[in-house]
Amino acid sequence: MARNLDDVNHLVVVCVGKDCRKRGASAVRRAAKDCLQEAGVRRTSLVLKTKCAGMCKQGPVLCHQPSNTWLTDATPKRVRTLLTTLLEG
Numbered sequence: 001m002a003r004n005l006d007d008v009n010h011l012v013v014v015c016v017g018k019d020c021r022k023r024g025a026s027a028v029r030r031a032a033k034d035c036l037q038e039a040g041v042r043r044t045s046l047v048l049k050t051k052c053a054g055m056c057k058q059g060p061v062l063c064h065q066p067s068n069t070w071l072t073d074a075t076p077k078r079v080r081t082l083l084t085t086l087l088e089g
């Protein structure tokens with residue numbers, strides 16, 4: 001986790017609202033953290049929780065910045081694929 005906001009290169013915001021939690025948001029959040037750790041960029045990244053993002057039927061939902069990439073119906077596998085692609089790009 002980045003200690004200084006100026007060092008943040010990757011921000012992942014995961015909805016942990018009620019519906020997303022029911023659909024596995026905790027595992028999605030864990031996968032995002034693990035993926036960033038394994039890629040060696042955990043110190044320059046932040047994984048934050050947010051409450052309902054208003055897309056409950058498509059949850060779990062997350063957003064990566066600065067790419068402004070949204071992922072709906074997120075699973076740990078889909079999060080890993082997305083972040084790996086973004087980190088390679």
Ligand code: FES
Nearest residue numbers: 015017020053055
């Ligand atoms: S609970 Fe996640 S979008 Fe509503």
